[in-house]
Amino acid sequence: MTDSPRPYPFNDFDGIDLASAYREAQQTPGLVKVQLPLGEPAWLATRYEDVRLVLSDRRFSRSIALTREDAPRIMPRIAEGIVTMDPPALTRLRHLAVQAFTPRRVEALRPHVRSLAHRLIDEMEAKGPPADLVEHYALPIPMSVICELLGVPLADQARFKEWNDSLLSTNTLSAEQVMQNMGELSRYILELVALRRREPRDDLMTALLEAHDVDDRLNERELVLLCIAILVAGYEATSSQIPNFIVTLLKHPEQLARLRANPERVGDAVEELLRYIPLASAAMFCHYATEDVCVGGAVVRMGEPVFASVGAANRDAEKFAAPDELNLCRDAHAHMAFGHGMHHCIGAALARVELQEALAALVVRWPNLRLHEDVRWKAATFFRGPHTMLVSW
Secondary structure, X not given: OOOOOEEOOOOOXXXXXXXXXXXXXXXXXXXXXXXXXXXXXXXXXXXXXXXXXXXXXXXXXXXXXXXXXXXXXXXXXXXXXXXXXXXXXHHHHHHHHHHHOOHHHHHOOHHHXXXXXXXXXXXXXXXXXXXXXXXXXXXXXXXXXXXHHHOOOHHHHHHHHHHHHHHOEOOOOOHHHHHHHHHXXXXXXXXXXXXXXXXXXXXHHHXXXXXXXXXXXXXXXXXXXXXXXXXXXXXXXXHHHHHHHHHHHHHOHHHHHHHHHOHHXXXXXXXXXXXXXXXXXXXXXXXXXXXXXXXXXXXXXXXXXXXXXXXXXXXXXXOOOOOOOOOOOOOOOOOOOOOOHHHOOOOHHHHHHHXXXXXXXXXXXXXXXXXXXXXXXXXXXXXXXXXXXXXXX
């Protein structure tokens, strides 16, 4: 393992390519040491098997980072809640959350997502080209679904977006500003919780309130943090990936033609696109070794922090043949775009429904979809993707 830390993140914001530094790291024996904008240096795992081990081995702890002032990070504040828990607290919370996030509830949303996607396309067609695929399509779909799940009134969706954007910002927002936004969002969710206690509905919020294991239920703090995790992951990641998918397919016209000829294969296409596109600007979560652990043939000492790059792992030639080629006929289900093991995203099924329906509607409705001008990319945020994307059809 190399001891001289390299500046991290590696990925640029003006696109969604995987930085060449990741390939160099995969070819480096052991792990590479990196220095993030904040905190102490850390090790970085980039190979598929190494990343899977760090994400699933209980000898690595995410929660320790919450107690360390020098924990490495790219954002001013480390996320709390289910994403930074360890077993047994994580196991308990996942068990309760899964009771609410059932396949039935997720699949029941598919007609809503499909109808919304086609309605948004209708609205863009009525106004005529060009249309901003981000503002008028990619952002409204996941926001509508999340608000439908949590029972957020339509009039409050703009406030939800502002809070979400601040929580994922990597710019000059101070930790105090982020905490203020987090406080406002938490108070808002508590108001929703109180409303659902008085007026239960067939939605996720009510199901979370009802989830229990013997006499054990989610307390209000757990409810708030879980709802925030659902908002951040379910909204930002999906709204970024919808235009990312289109940008990628337009760069691979033979693959796009294949999907247009076989739109029923959209499920497989989504899995390959999730594997191929390195969405995050960096590995997000810090894992502290609670004892000496062998990773990639090298030893991570107890107390040392490790990051696991899912984007790099999904491009590991040891796992995926010709990993830098987009192949919609590939069986890509082993990708780790939704994490792995105890940290696998509980909302993965919902994200798949949204991405499948959003992509299928565009492919079927707009056979001549094309960029109207160059994409303007987001900057200083965790998930990469277009800020504006004007298209014609």
